[in-house]
Structures are given as C-alpha cells and as structure tokens.
Amino acid sequence: MEGEIPRKNWHDKNYKLMLLIPLILIVGSLVYLGVNYSQTGELFKRDISLTGGTSITIYDENISTTDLENALISELPDLSVKRLYELGTNEQKAVVVETTLEPESAKSILENYLGYELTEGENSDVAFTGSVLSESFYSQLLIAILIAFVFMAIVVFVIFRSIIPSAAVIFSAFANILMTLMFVDIIGMKLSTAGIVSFLMIIGYSIDTDILLTNRILKRREGSLNEKIFGAFKTGITMTLTSFFAILGALIFVQSFSIVLTQIFTILVIGLGFDIINTWITNVSVLKWYVERKERRN
Amino acid sequence: MSREKRGETKMKLGFKIWLLIVVLVLSLISIFAGSGLFQSGVVLTEINSNSSLYSQGMRPGQLIISINDENIKNVEDYSRVISDNFTPGVNSRLVIATDKGEYSFYGNEFPGLVVTEIPKSNLKLGLDLSGGARALIKAENKSLSQLELNDLVEITQNRFNAFGLTDLQVSSVSDLSGNNFMLIEIAGATPSDLRNLVSEQGKFEAKIGNETVFEGGEKDIASVGRDAQNARIEGCSPDGSGSYFCRFSFSITLSPEAAQKHADITKNISVNTTPEGNYLVEKLNLFLDDNLVDSLLISEGLKGRVTTQIQISGSGAGSTEEEALTEARAQMKHLQTVLMTGSLPYKLEIVKLDTISPKLGEEFMRFILISGAIAILIISIIIFARYRKIKSSIAMIGTSVSEVIIILGVASLIQWNLDLPSIAGIIAGIGTGIDDVIVLMDEARSKAILNIKQKIKRAFTIILGAYFTSLVSLLPLMWAGAGLLKGFALTTIIGISVGVFITRPAFGEMLKRFSENSKN
Numbered sequence: 057m058e059g060e061i062p063r064k065n066w067h068d069k070n071y072k073l074m075l076l077i078p079l080i081l082i083v084g085s086l087v088y089l090g091v092n093y094s095q096t097g098e099l100f101k102r103d104i105s106l107t108g109g110t111s112i113t114i115y116d117e118n119i120s121t122t123d124l125e126n127a128l129i130s131e132l133p134d135l136s137v138k139r140l141y142e143l144g145t146n147e148q149k150a151v152v153v154e155t156t157l158e159p160e161s162a163k164s165i166l167e168n169y170l171g172y173e174l175t176e177g178e179n180s181d182v183a184f185t186g187s188v189l190s191e192s193f194y195s196q197l198l199i200a201i202l203i204a205f206v207f208m209a210i211v212v213f214v215i216f217r218s219i220i221p222s223a224a225v226i227f228s229a230f231a232n233i234l235m236t237l238m239f240v241d242i243i244g245m246k247l248s249t250a251g252i253v254s255f256l257m258i259i260g261y262s263i264d265t266d267i268l269l270t271n272r273i274l275k276r277r278e279g280s281l282n283e284k285i286f287g288a289f290k291t292g293i294t295m296t297l298t299s300f301f302a303i304l305g306a307l308i309f310v311q312s313f314s315i316v317l318t319q320i321f322t323i324l325v326i327g328l329g330f331d332i333i334n335t336w337i338t339n340v341s342v343l344k345w346y347v348e349r350k351e352r353r354n
Numbered sequence: 355m356s357r358e359k360r361g362e363t364k365m366k367l368g369f370k371i372w373l374l375i376v377v378l379v380l381s382l383i384s385i386f387a388g389s390g391l392f393q394s395g396v397v398l399t400e401i402n403s404n405s406s407l408y409s410q411g412m413r414p415g416q417l418i419i420s421i422n423d424e425n426i427k428n429v430e431d432y433s434r435v436i437s438d439n440f441t442p443g444v445n446s447r448l449v450i451a452t453d454k455g456e457y458s459f460y461g462n463e464f465p466g467l468v469v470t471e472i473p474k475s476n477l478k479l480g481l482d483l484s485g486g487a488r489a490l491i492k493a494e495n496k497s498l499s500q501l502e503l504n505d506l507v508e509i510t511q512n513r514f515n516a517f518g519l520t521d522l523q524v525s526s527v528s529d530l531s532g533n534n535f536m537l538i539e540i541a542g543a544t545p546s547d548l549r550n551l552v553s554e555q556g557k558f559e560a561k562i563g564n565e566t567v568f569e570g571g572e573k574d575i576a577s578v579g580r581d582a583q584n585a586r587i588e589g590c591s592p593d594g595s596g597s598y599f600c601r602f603s604f605s606i607t608l609s610p611e612a613a614q615k616h617a618d619i620t621k622n623i624s625v626n627t628t629p630e631g632n633y634l635v636e637k638l639n640l641f642l643d644d645n646l647v648d649s650l651l652i653s654e655g656l657k658g659r660v661t662t663q664i665q666i667s668g669s670g671a672g673s674t675e676e677e678a679l680t681e682a683r684a685q686m687k688h689l690q691t692v693l694m695t696g697s698l699p700y701k702l703e704i705v706k707l708d709t710i711s712p713k714l715g716e717e718f719m720r721f722i723l724i725s726g727a728i729a730i731l732i733i734s735i736i737i738f739a740r741y742r743k744i745k746s747s748i749a750m751i752g753t754s755v756s757e758v759i760i761i762l763g764v765a766s767l768i769q770w771n772l773d774l775p776s777i778a779g780i781i782a783g784i785g786t787g788i789d790d791v792i793v794l795m796d797e798a799r800s801k802a803i804l805n806i807k808q809k810i811k812r813a814f815t816i817i818l819g820a821y822f823t824s825l826v827s828l829l830p831l832m833w834a835g836a837g838l839l840k841g842f843a844l845t846t847i848i849g850i851s852v853g854v855f856i857t858r859p860a861f862g863e864m865l866k867r868f869s870e871n872s873k874n
Contacts, residue, residue, distance in 0.1 A: 113711075115711065159707070176487075176548075176709045177485075177487070177709050177711055178711070181708075181709045181710050181711050182707065182708070182709050183707070183708040183709070184704070184706065184707045184708070185705070185706045186703070186704070186705035186706060188705065189490065189705040189706055192529065192533065193529075196529060197839075199830070200830035200831050200833075201830075203829075203830040204826070204827035204828070204829070204830050204831070205827070207826035207827055207829065207830075208823045208826060208827045210826070211819075211822045211823045211826055212819075212823060215819045215822075215823075249839065250774070250775065250778065253775065253778065253831070253839055253842055254778075256827060256828070256831065257778075257782045257785075259823075259827050260782065260786060260820075260823070260824040260827060260828075260846075261785060261786070261789075263820060263823045263824070264786060264789045264790075264820045265789075267816055267819045267820050267823065268793060268816050268820075271815060271816045271819065272816075275815070276802075278802050278803070287796075287800070290796065291792060291793060291796040294736070294740055294792050294796075295788070295789040295792045295793070297736065298732075298733055298736045298737070298788050298789075298792065299785045299788065299789065301732045301733075301736060302729040302730075302732045302733045302736075302784075302785070302788075303729065303781075303785070304732075305725075305728045305729055305731075305732040306725040306726070306728055306729045306781075309721070309724060309725045309728055310721070310725050312721075313717070313718065313721050314718070314721070314774075316774050317722075317725075317774065317777070317778070320778050320781075
C-alpha cells in the first residue's frame with residue numbers, strides 16, 4: 057500500500073491535466089472527420105453495402121489479387137479485391153471483388169478477364185445492393201445509432217439522477233465512438249452495415265465500465281475517493297482487457313475467412329482500446345473534479 | 355463440515371441455481387431433440403408434386419428410414435440402395451418407409467426425390483451461413499401498399515411452387531422509412547435463373563394481329579399440361595451454323611370465355627393454302643413481357659371454332675445439342691410457370707441480391723465455432739490469472755458458456771435463423787456477460803463491511819444499469835434496414851436478458867455458497 061500513496065498524489069495533482077489527452081484526441085478526430093467531410097462530402101468511407109454495388113466471390117485458388125486489381129482497376133469503379141485463405145497453410149480459397157458496378161456488367165468484365173464463366177452458387181457468389189436501397193439503409197442505420205444513443209442517455213440520467221456525472225458517462229461514450237471512427241477511417245477501412253452495427257456494440261461495451269465507475273464513486277460510502285476509483289479501475293480494466301484479448305484472439309482467426317466478422321471484430325478491438333482512455337481518463341477526471349468540488353462546497 | 359450439513363447444502367441448491375439448471379437442460383433439449391444425434395435416416399427436402407409418391411402423401415421434411423427393408427443411415431446409403439433396387443427404364447417397385455408411414459412406388463422413371471442428412475441440431479442457420487440466395491424486391495417506380503405487397507407475395511410463392519422450388523420463404527418486410535419490400539429466401543443451391551424468376555413481370559399474351567386472345571393466369575387458362583403426355587421436347591436439330599436448337603411443346607386448356615374469344619377472332623380471318631397444309635393468314639403470336647416468344651400457325655380447322663385445347667410451343671438454342679436441350683427444358687418450365695401463375699400488375703426491381711454457396715457455409719460454421727473456442731480460452735486464461743481461484747473461475751466461465759447455450763436454445767425454440775449478424779450478437783452477449791460476472795466477483799470479494807447478500811445486491815444495481823442502457827440502444831435496430839439486422843438485435847437482447855435474469859443471479863447464488871462454505 058505504501059507505494060500507492062505517491063501515485064495517488066500524482067493523480068490528485070495531475071488528473072485535470074490528463075484530460076488533455078482525450079481532449080486532443082477528440083479535437084483531432086473532429087478535425088479529421090471535418091476535413092474528410094469538406095473534401096469528400098462524407099464523414100467516413102463506406103463499402104458497397106452502404107453505397108450500392110456488387111461483391112463477387114470467386115472460388116479460385118489461382119487468381120492473383122494484385123494482378124486482378126491492376127488489370128481491372130480502370131474497368132471496375134471503386135474496385136477492392138480481398139483474399140480468403142486457409143489459416144496456417146495460407147492456401148487461397150477465394151477472392152472477393154467489390155465494385156460499385158451492377159452485377160451483370162461486373163460479372164462479364166470478370167469473366168472476360170478470367171476466361172471462364174461464373175455460375176452463381178457454384179464457382180462464384182454474388183451479393184448486390186441497389187444504390188437507392190443502400191442509401192436508405194445507411195441513413196436508417198445512422199438514425200438507429202442516434203436513437204440508440206439518445207435512449208442510452210435517458211437511461212443513464214434516470215440511473216444517476218445528477219447532471220454532471222451522467223453527462224460524463226454520455227460524453228465518454230460519444231468520445232469513444234468519435235475516436236474509433238477516426239481510427240477506423242485512418243487505417244483505410246470502408247464501413248459496411250455490420251461495421252455501423254459494431255458502433256452500437258461499442259456503446260454497449262463502453263457504457264458498462266462507465267456505469268461501474270460512476271456507481272462505485274457516487275453510491276458507495278466506504279473508502280476514500282481514490283480508493284473507490286482504484287477499486288473500480290481494477291474491476292473495469294479486467295472487464296475491458298478480457299473482452300479486448302478475447303476479441304483480438306478471435307479476430308486473428310476470423311480474418312482468414314470472413315470479411316464481415318473481421319470488420320466487426322476490428323472495430324470492437326479499436327473501440328475497447330479507446331474505452332480504456334475514455335473511462336479511466338475522461339470519465340474519471342470529470343467525476344473526480346465533480347466530487348472534489350462538491351466536497352469543498354459542503 | 356458434518357455429513358448432514360453437506361447433504362443440506364447439496365439439497366438446497368437454491369432456486370436461482372435450480373432455475374439455471376432447468377433452463378440449461380430445456381435449452382439442450384430444444385437444440386438437440388429429434389436431431390441426428392438420436393435418429394438415423396435421411397430427410398426428404400424436395401419431391402416432385404406430379405409423382406405418385408406425392409399423391410400418397412409423401413412430403414418434404416419427412417424422414418426416410420428404410421427402402422425395401424434396407425435401413426438408410428445417410429445419403430450414401432440412400433444412393434446405394436436406390437441404384438441397387440432401381441434401374442431407369444425398367445419397371446421396379448420400391449417400398450419407402452418414413453417416420454410418417456410407408457409409401458410404395460412402381461414405375462420405370464424414378465420420381466425426383468432430393469434427400470439430405472438429418473441435421474445434427476435443431477439450430478437453423480441463416481442463408482449467409484448455410485448457403486442459399488436472398489433477394490429483396492420492390493416495384494419499379496411505385497411504392498406498394500401492404501395489400502398489394504401481400505398479393506405480390508402470394509403470386510411469387512405460387513410461381514416458385516409451380517417452378518418446383520419448395521425450400522423457400524417469401525415474406526413482406528418494411529423498413530424504418532416505411533418502404534415495403536418483398537423478401538425471398540431460398541435455402542441450398544441457387545436456381546440458375548433466379549434473377550428472371552423473381553424480377554420478371556411474367557406478362558404472357560397470345561395475340562392474333564393486335565387482339566389479345568388470352569393471357570397467362572387463372573382467368574384465361576384452366577390448366578397447363580406438365581406430364582409426359584402433355585408436355586415434351588419435340589426434337590433437336592442443328593441450325594446449320596454450328597449451333598443446335600430444340601423445340602418443345604405443351605398443351606394448355608383455355609377457359610370457356612377465352613375459347614369463345616379465340617373463335618370470335620379467328621372466324622373472320624381468311625385461309626392461306628400452302629403445300630404443307632391450309633393455315634389462317636394471321637398467326638398466333640406469343641409474347642412474354644412484350645417480347646415475341648413464338649409464332650404459331652393456326653390450322654384451317656380451328657377457324658371460328660370454340661376450342662379449349664391449345665398447343666403452345668417454343669424452342670431453346672445452344673452450342674451443343676445437350677445445351678440446347680437443357681435450354682429448351684428451362685424455357686418450357688418458365689413458360690408453363692408464367693401461364694399458370696399469371697402476370698404481375700407492375701414491373702419489379704431487385705434492390706438486393708445475395709447468393710452464398712452451400713459448401714462455404716459448412717466451413718464457415720466450423721470456423722465460427724473455433725473462433726468462439728479461442729475467445730473462451732483467452733477469457734479463461736485471463737480469469738484464472740486474475741482471480742487464481744479454481745472454483746469461482748470455473749463458475750465464471752460456466753456462466754458465460756451457459757448463456758451461449760441458452761441463447762441457442764431459445765433460437766432453436768423460436769425457429770430463429772442464425773445468420774452472421776446473430777453470431778455477432780452472441781459474441782456481444784458473451785462479452786457483456788463476462789463483464790457482469792467480473793463485476794459480481796469483485797463486489798463479492800470487496801472488503802466492505804457488508805454481508806455477501808448485500809454485496810451481490812450492489813453488483814446487481816451496476817448490472818441492471820448496464821443492462822437497461824444496452825437494451826434500449828438495441829431497440830431501433832429491430833426495425834432499421836428492412837429487418838436484416840434484426841438477428842443481431844434479437845440475439846443480443848436474448849443474451850443480455852438471459853444473463854441478467856437467469857445466469858448471473860445463479861452465479862451470484864454460487865458466490866454466496868462459496869463464501870458461506872469458506873466461512874464454515
């Protein structure tokens with residue numbers, strides 16, 4: 057216990073300053089997304105499930121993804137080529153070609169390149185989403201996320217019944233979404249419908265630790281403020297790290313065979329990472345500030 | 355501890371733990387009852403509705419147990435027994451025993467039965483995992499009312515059934531913006547002309563000059579010949595330029611009104627005398643979606659006559675004779691289908707279409723199970739490392755695993771199709787589940803001067819808070835995106851609810867017992 061006293065003091069002195077870390081990240085994310093928006097009219101990159109287009113999976117062990125990409129990049133707009141393989145042997149199982157073109161033309165261009173006919177359900181699979189539908193999906197999903205966020209905020213207010221702590225929880229969740237969105241876009245990921253849903257999962261995961269923290273600090277009588285924070289931290293970090301490593305482990309395996317699950321898991325891992333910052337810096341600092349001010353006033 | 359006392363603890367497992375055990379057992383029953391683990395045989399998935407077996411009452415879904423007293427354990431057995439007992443072209447007798455009774459067959463052409471292995475569990479996998487095709491359809495330039503949509507669903511269902519596809523679901527779905535769609539889901543292999551089949555309006559018209567004699571559908575067409583006597587391939591021939599074409603023809607029966615119309619129109623048309631025979635000057639032109647399919651000569655004898663029997667013909671072309679034959683058969687089936695089911699009052703547009711090979715689906719499931727196992731393994735390692743208590747750690751992991759089992763149990767009970775979003779939901783459920791048992795564990799171990807019951811209660815205020823926030827944030831997804839993400843929302847809601855109301859209270863109870871035992 058002895059060793060912890062100076063650490064606590066350090067935190068007492070610097071916790072407000074530490075808020076700079078999330079603040080810089082939040083401002084950075086806002087600037088990044090803002091620049092994105094002013095340049096492209098979009099906050100982030102969307103894949104064909106949200107813009108409309110065709111995804112053709114070709115079950116062929118011998119196609120080279122780079123050759124295909126180089127050969128067809130001018131013919132297939134917004135081309136992206138991915139590879140599905142056997143984990144361990146690295147043996148290719150299929151190639152997934154995505155383009156905003158409609159399926160008939162995309163198929164015939166690919167058939168020309170490959171030199172054989174593509175039969176759906178046999179040597180290939182096709183997924184097509186019309187652009188009107190995907191635009192409507194996209195706006196509905198954004199609305200769904202927004203409604204979810206508002207609902208979540210209301211429940212948080214009902215649970216804690218005081219403005220600043222509730223606002224801190226909600227703000228942490230918001231910051232988490234923002235930072236994850238920026239990071240996901242920087243690594244070049246194009247968001248799909250499943251990707252948007254992962255953000256909903258991030259709200260769920262990040263709220264868990266925030267509620268734990270706020271509950272322990274506001275509703276417990278025993279122990280000093282710092283003891284309560286440290287106790288909550290021990291529990292909360294176990295929660296986050298367990299989920300983080302479990303999903304990371306699954307992700308390494310999943311990326312060989314499923315583009316959808318790869319995206320969900322990647323976003324979750326990033327979100328859980330930022331959740332550590334947003335719960336244990338953003339939320340802790342605001343709460344500590346709030347409690348100390350309240351104590352001083354009494 | 356005295357023996358008596360131990361007996362008591364054993365007896366009084368507590369209501370919450372008993373509830374968990376009972377729900378777990380029921381879930382396992384729901385997942386595995388009646389599955390391939392306990393039965394042998396093969397499941398009939400498709401049967402030709404023209405066959406004599408069908409008229410005896412044989413239907414898809416029945417379990418074939420034996421054929422001519424030879425037990426059928428799997429699909430290989432089935433194929434072997436069929437080829438041993440049946441030679442095409444030779445009249446043979448087969449006695450097929452199923453779980454619903456015995457059916458006998460006698461003939462020289464085996465009725466198309468398609469069978470598959472009994473599923474290992476009652477879990478229904480979504481098309482994106484098991485393979486199949488899914489199409490989301492809307493009317494072109496028109497928004498459909500619920501009533502129109504219901505009609506469309508019915509016509510489409512009929513069309514697919516007429517085409518011979520049975521393992522499919524047609525339903526109407528709507529999204530948050532109030533758009534209505536028709537959702538078609540076909541399990542297994544993708545029919546090759548799916549796109550035409552679902553999106554084609556199927557407007558069939560038979561015209562003489564500019565006058566329509568009859569149209570596809572029940573009003574004008576009483577029946578369509580589909581058996582060997584009334585529908586056949588006439589013959590194939592090379593067309594001189596290296597390709598082949600095959601002609602087909604089948605008979606249809608017109609309704610009395612349509613037959614009368616035919617008589618009225620033909621009676622004023624003059625006759626053309628040719629060396630091949632005497633025909634009317636005008637031909638009977640067949641149009642499908644405004645494209646000319648075929649032109650038929652009308653023989654002199656039919657002029658002004660009320661005839662109900664009409665011969666419809668057409669052709670299919672291909673680069674080899676076999677290809678032309680397949681094409682002709684497909685064309686004939688297609689024409690028969692639209693003649694039977696009639697046309698749709700509007701043009702359709704496929705707004706989303708996905709096909710997934712069945713062979714990929716199987717591997718997929720295996721991989722998902724492996725990644726689930728990896729995740730649980732990592733969770734176990736972290737939990738053991740953090741708490742270093744075998745009994746509680748096992749209880750923690752057991753709680754999580756039982757949540758997954760219960761989610762799957764509920765899914766198979768309500769016949770929910772587990773698709774990829776649902777799997778993501780289960781993963782989300784495991785994640786929050788582990789979070790909550792960690793909260794419980796830490797509260798129970800806290801040094802606060804409270805009894806264990808109060809500590810558990812404290813943990814539950816946190817757990818319930820997290821539960822309600824997650825619950826409300828999932829609700830909008832039940833309706834967004836034409837319900838395609840409903841699976842995610844539903845499995846997550848089931849998962850977190852099962853956790854909060856069944857498994858985690860039981861875990862809390864276990865913690866109480868552990869703590870009481872350690873005190874003794």
